[in-house]
Amino acid sequence: MEKKITLLFYLCITFICRAQNDTNKIYNSNTLKKGFYKNYDEYINNAPSLSPDFSVVLFYVKNTSDTIITGAKYNINDGSDVSAGWGFCDGTNVFISKRISLFKKRFLKAQYIGKNPFLLCWHSDIYTIKSLPASPAEDAGATTKPARYDLMFINPEGKTKKASKKNLEKLFEEDPAILKKFRIERAYTDKIKTVYLIEFNEQFINEHSGNQ
Numbered sequence: 055m056e057k058k059i060t061l062l063f064y065l066c067i068t069f070i071c072r073a074q075n076d077t078n079k080i081y082n083s084n085t086l087k088k089g090f091y092k093n094y095d096e097y098i099n100n101a102p103s104l105s106p107d108f109s110v111v112l113f114y115v116k117n118t119s120d121t122i123i124t125g126a127k128y129n130i131n132d133g134s135d136v137s138a139g140w141g142f143c144d145g146t147n148v149f150i151s152k153r154i155s156l157f158k159k160r161f162l163k164a165q166y167i168g169k170n171p172f173l174l175c176w177h178s179d180i181y182t183i184k185s186l187p188a189s190p191a192e193d194a195g196a197t198t199k200p201a202r203y204d205l206m207f208i209n210p211e212g213k214t215k216k217a218s219k220k221n222l223e224k225l226f227e228e229d230p231a232i233l234k235k236f237r238i239e240r241a242y243t244d245k246i247k248t249v250y251l252i253e254f255n256e257q258f259i260n261e262h263s264g265n266q
Contacts, residue, residue: 080148081168081259088145090138094212097150098169102143107131110144115176124176125149125162140212152206152214162206168255170210170225172217172248174203205244207251217247229254 080086080100089102096102110126126149130136141150141161149161150173164171205217207225215221219242226233236250 079169079258081255086143086145086148086167088143090136090142091140093140094208097140097148097212104136106134106136108136108142110149123147123163124174125160127161150208150214166252166255168252169258170208170251170255172205172207172251173214175206176203205247217244217251222247222250226250226254229257 077083078100079098083100085100087100087102087105089105091097091102092104108128108130110128112123113125113127114121114123116122126144126147128138128142128144138149138151138161141148141164143149148164148167148171150164150171151159152162152173152175153159162173162175164173166172206214207217207222209215209221209225210228222236223233226236232250232254239246
């Protein structure tokens, strides 16, 4: 099945905000606060409770001429032990924890900052690709693999869910109009699912956001 990754990402910025709601939420702010989220509520309120000095290493895949950030890992600069329970923000991006085994998890980049953000869970072989290069020369030597992923989203309880038709229908129950349109789609591609996820999230966005 063909995956149009670049289009999937650009869809995130093609919609106009419509609703007027709570300006204290992360999706209504122009400033993302750097730090670690213990839980989903801290993410929603743009209020990470832990804010040590830390740096991040970004991970990426290449799709033809595009470089796509997929996730990150963090390093606490003073060497202390701080755990990003639900996720963290580097001041520009949000990375959400996704458990891949009993003892291991990855931090995947939120591809849309909303009440119910979505992310792409890249298949394990993607992570053989090294982190974001420091120079064009280094980039030239990076390995390129097929960009395979699963579309995921965060549900109202702050849990990561696969964007299956059933799971999305449950999410869209909050907006009957969107649910009705979604149910009559002829195909449920990642592109179509992404369009509906963005439309659903837009109802919570304030037209005059960023006044914090």
